[in-house]
Amino acid sequence: MATKNFFVLFYLISVLPLLSISLEEYEIPPSVLESIPGGDWVLLHSSIGLSAMHMQLLHNDKVVMFDRTDFGPSNLSLPTGRCRFDPNDVALKTDCTAHSLIYDIVSNSFRPLMVQTDTWCSSGSLLPDGTLVQTGGYNDGERVVRTFSPCSDDQCDWTELPEYLSVRRWYSSNQILPDGRVIIVGGRRVFNYEFYPRNSMNESSPANYYMSFLKETRDVYEENNLYPFLHLLPDGNLFIFANTRSILFDYVGNRVLKEFPEIPGSDKRNYPSTGSSVLLPLHLSGKNETQLPEAEVMVCGGAPSGAFHSTDHSIYVGASKTCGRLRVTDPEPKWVIETLPMARVMSDMLLLPTGDVVIISGAANGTAGWENAVNPVLNPVLYLTYEPDPARRLNVLNASPIPRLYHSAAVLIPDGRILVGGSNPHRLYNFKNVLYPTELSLEAFSPPYLAPQYSELRPSIVSVDPVSYRQMFSVTYVLSAYRAEQGISVTLMAPSFSTHSFAMNQRLVVLNVVSLLQLSSFEYQVSMSGPMSPAIAPPGYYMLFVVYAGIPSHGVWVKVE
Template identity: 35%
Template sequence: MHMTLIRPTKVLIIDKAGINPEALIANGKYAYSTLYDLTTNTYRILSLHTNTFCSAGAYLANGTMVETGGAEDTAGEKNGFQSVRLIDGCDDGNCDWLEFPYELDSARWYNTMASLPDGRVFNIGGSIKACAINRKDIENPTFEFFPKEHEKGQKIQFLEDSFPFNLYPTVIVLPGPKGQTWLFLAANKKAQIWDYTSKEIVKHLPDIPGGPRTYPLTGTGALIPLSYRNNYQAEIIVCGGGTDMKDRNAPAENTCERINLADKNPQWDEDEFGPNMETGRLMPDVIHLPDGKLLYVNGAGTGMAGWDKKATNKTPRLHTAGKPTRNPLLYNPHVKKGSRWSKFAEDPIVRVYHSSATLVPDGTVFVAGSNPNRYYCGMDQCEHPTEHRAEKFYPPYLLNGVSRPTITKVSGHTKLNDVDAIPVKYGQTISVEVEVDSPTPQFTSSLSHMGFVTHSQHMSARVVELKVDNVKKSDSGYTMDITLPPHANIFTPGRHNYLFVLNKGTPGKTAIELHLETEN
């Protein structure tokens, strides 16, 4: 249900607290959080004592994962609505969750978080109880920070204006000039630019065309990968969603809407889900790839997000969404409209509600999840059963036969497999050495933060193309200079930031974790 790449080889996984006959049991309790090792295919069970169901996460600049919110008492776990949970990444192999059950100012279920340029995390929205659609008696139209700025959450009109489809709103830090404190906010059909320092609206944006884009008519929003080539111009794309929450057979929204926030008068521009797309996308996951493209996986072609519905006593339970969308889609934002979409081979595994996916440092995409059932549901019981399998998706850049670089040195550091991320500064030009089996390589570079993934929200995820200069042949390969982003609005500080070097658009065999030091 939730995942994040917490270390270069480890994915932190969190599932729903609940009774599952196939789940692991630790200390007499059902385990629903693990640390999974991508290289050894092993895991370590972690302890949680408050219910994380439908919660959120983001990283502090010191590298700590902050996970907040949740749901009611379940399967022996305590109420998690106001919980703050911290975990440091497990460099020693022994770490575990540290929980503060009543640390949030108010209860939050289906909230969104974002890592901020000043090193804190921002936390917005949700409801104080679980629901099929938000209601006035349980909505939480407030925001807060961690560490705390005030003792009480502050109201934000944006969530009132986007009611009732205002759960899991899209929140993106905008890459304006240094010192600017602007966020892009989107929920339902509403969007705006908002200043988290002054707590004021900077600009109302036009309503997003099409149907609602957030839960339970769930679409997904993303920051188009940034680049030094156009001075880190901010463009947003919002894709998919639902069209009718009362009809399981209603077609999913089949459009994407893109907006350039650098325009004097920004307007949404429709970008259909590519040629020959049979359906739209409900509950898609969007992955920022290191070559500057966006990958869309998972989801359904009809209905809405939510638990299954029992048809009759004689038939399997039906999910509230139908027609799984099994074909991954690739979006290239850098080519002309009408030529931006590609479609790939069908996934044999259905991944609908409570699916997730994240980029990992070898350039593949780790895909898991799908639990559209309130309780465990086996293969012969449900239309879409509880899914325990995980997959690795190979984007086309790994299947083109191009030689993949191996990074051997970064700013004098050669022990690149050490647990500590390499410390760097904003605007710094770093020296990078690579080995590559190619007589005519063409190098580019990017910096990636994979974010915290849940419910089609890829919180804080972004990619920035970096400038590569002074490429020279060396005894063992090539050296080059790579210039990092000039300030924290373009890329937030801390570790969990991965340097990719690409050859002709193909990423190297692994990315290197950098620690961007907090600005003064």
């Protein structure tokens, strides 16, 4: 490494003048996508053998996917001699098919995994070491914690910790915390939260903590507060949204610090009136260690009150057409409401490396649940977070040919594409005599920034220094067409656990770039400071992107610690 650095320095001194490119105040570079292309869909597999109800991207460029065990046999066999024996299963006591798999992004291949207990409507998070912690489910899985540690030899599989959770966790939500623990909030008719791992240092600590907000927001007839939206804020507290209400919550002191205004309108936003939510990008530009970035939450889609039970009578009420943005760090925050191009329920909202948001999949009528939705919404919508003109902020993209309804999921992967799979609008893998058959396919959607005409504007990362809190580090990249006015930004993206239209732990941090050097004709080095604290970016693995003119590089994995 020292020899390499010497020759680079010699070349710079003797051959090139060292150019220091001035940086104006900017947070996200202006985009060149004046006319938004529609994006492209590619069918990766017509069948992966199971329906991708849950997805988690891992730092070895693989994605864990799984559905539920009480569905009957899947179309993916376990290796010869392996079977699941479960006397509690409501479909099969002996099952030699897989209900989980691991997908390799690079090779576009997958292999089956063995999950023993029922993972239906469960939740998950990644620990700082990259291990997936997957919590709860149904029946014999409702109090189980499962872990999956990434490996390179294709020998890793699920490990299960039965009865680890203090209560049933079915439809709960998870969030990684600054100290590396995971908080698990709610569940069906459960009005408390707990932590993984437990506090083994203090045996007197309660197994769980009551949260009255969860009981208050439950609709007696339709619930509408399942899979509550959780977002870790820069001050270390939690934003929690359920039904139409939201709070600022101190999980250390077990107290509500503030209740925010109700989101306007009568639409419900959580399961089964399933909307979605993201924490918009956190900007560290120009901030010192005592200045916290502003935090803004966006909630989109959902369904009106009563929509869930209307489906019992084959009445499919129109879904919500609104999005709300709430700057939660304002002293007196107020919702700003925007109108979607089409109504949506059960859509996934994913942050992109550029800071924009894609809204993908779902239906225009009905709610979550078996056979409870019609009129699939096939067109994603690109939401331009930084576009000042509301009329230009929402852009309809090209449609997928495959409906994605109940129990579909989507995740962003390092090359900037979005994996989309699943859709089980009925029971037991039924493919016949139904309007929307169980969907076993896997697609990839390429957002507009991956269009071929932008290839010369796409940075290519050469090297990245280790990333630590409050410490300077550098990224070296190659770019063939640089203009200073377009600027450069560097973003950190936390990989999400996605299920039921909510990407848990999803997070985008825009770093504070302080210098940019041109090393050669096409090679550049950008320097910036690491995140200010674990509340800004909890410890663990992130995809790092260099973004130029609205075009992101391929993401590179870094560990923030």
